[in-house]
Amino acid sequence: MPVDRIDATDRKILRHLQEEGRLTNVELADRINLSPSPCLRRVKKLEEEGVIRGYRAVVDRKKAGLGLTAFVSLRASHQNREEMLTVSAALAAMPEVVACHMVSGQSDFLLEVVVEDLESYENWITERLISLDMVEDIRSNFAIRTVKDQAPLPM
Amino acid sequence: MPVDRIDATDRKILRHLQEEGRLTNVELADRINLSPSPCLRRVKKLEEEGVIRGYRAVVDRKKAGLGLTAFVSLRASHQNREEMLTVSAALAAMPEVVACHMVSGQSDFLLEVVVEDLESYENWITERLISLDMVEDIRSNFAIRTVKDQAPLPM
DNA sequence: TCCGTTTTTGGCATGTTCTGCCAATCTTGA
DNA sequence: TCAAGATTGGCAGAACATGCCAAAAACGGA
Structure with a gap:
């Protein structure tokens, strides 16, 4: 278009x-x-x-019972086209993953993951992420406070 | 509420x-x-x-002429309450910063920054970010491909 | 500059939706 | 089982969406 x-x-x-x-x-x-x-x-x-891709209600994560936002960087075990696509698709299919980007630098992917609490996060990591065994070197950073979120684009 | x-x-x-x-x-x-x-x-x-915080049109970044998304981690020079708040407010006030979180780990803040291109990014870093001189250790990672973005929360 | 073409705009009419109110229904706890 | 509270459905008037047509504006060529 x-x-x-x-x-x-x-x-x-x-x-x-x-x-x-x-x-x-x-x-x-x-x-x-x-x-x-x-x-x-x-x-x-x-x-x-397609300039406007759609409309969304912005839901308050805490009030909706989703208390933990984590930023996860990870590497794919082999950086070939096939594996990158497979990993991309698997990550995108997880509802807890609200954003997923291929990035430059030390890791291949940067994810934003939203779950209820630390326990759910542990479950997600161990049962869903690790079982994607094309994934290596997982690093998590937790949002302590969200200063700004889903802001309009600069125009 | x-x-x-x-x-x-x-x-x-x-x-x-x-x-x-x-x-x-x-x-x-x-x-x-x-x-x-x-x-x-x-x-x-x-x-x-406040469970629904508002409604937004989701705008396609590329089609709106915003070709570069960067993830920036940075540290505040002194991690006291005052400085953290000052830095938070300054970062949140920048329209290029579409998300800003205080995070655990090696850095204090993780930002998502959206600009036209690499040149605009350089300008933003040198003229706006660095001039906040409470900021140290800036690390940028660029989004090469966005696999999933602004997805609904898992519920 | 002038004129014809194309694009964009404003107004109107009709069908749909929003919104506040009231009565009916369902749920809950004693 | 019964009563009190919460939730629902329906209705009516006002606001809104949407497609069409004519008028205005912008543009380009001679």
Whole structure:
């Protein structure tokens, strides 16, 4: 899907919808000084082009009973294309893994893992992660305090 | 805000709204086998209690012209309460920083930073990060491929 | 600069959804 | 079993979404 030039109006739309994803079209149109119909058309276009990939409710982890966020770096045992893809797919399939990136540097993958507590984390590591035996050198860092999270992109 | 017990129906609501944050109340009610009014009441309650912290459009970074995601770990020069708070606030105020956590381990903070390209990243490091001179030992890892991102929480 | 083409916009009409209220139903504990 | 509280479903009026058409604006070539 080729993306048409994103102009200043589109950027305003993206800014507002990143802050408040459930704005009504009427309200959004008002904020960007446009009438509802062209505003809606722009939003639909951004959605169709995939610039807007979707909408999500942001859920408070603690209040939802998910008290532990961990950042896990790990290496794949053999860095060939096949194994990287297999590991990627296996990691992405785990619901506890809320983000997974291939990264430069000492490790191959950096994960953000969300679970209830330390005990669940231990279970996850020992029963799910280690059993992916293409994985080596697992290092965990725990979030002690989350200062900023899921913030809008700079635009 | 004390959070009432989140029951199975609430969890269904959270699951659906994490996947599709702009579901209409009618459609959501239909999916969880409830009529619209009690469904809306539950959603409002989850919002008021802060279980749902808000709604966001998920924007494609590449398509929005933000081609570089970096994970930055850093240490504060003196780990006292004052300095940690000052650094936290300064980091959180930067729009390029889309996530910032205090973490256990060798570093004090782990950041996710989103910028246009390597050049912008260099500018950000040299002009914005280093000039916070309470910051030491900056280590950057770049996302080569994003396998999974902003996924719903496991519930 | 002028004119024709293309793109974008604004307004309108219709169908859908939201939202607050009330009565009915279900749940709970004694 | 019964009563009190919590939760649900339905209804009505207001707000919103959405597709269509004409008007306005932006653009490009001569």
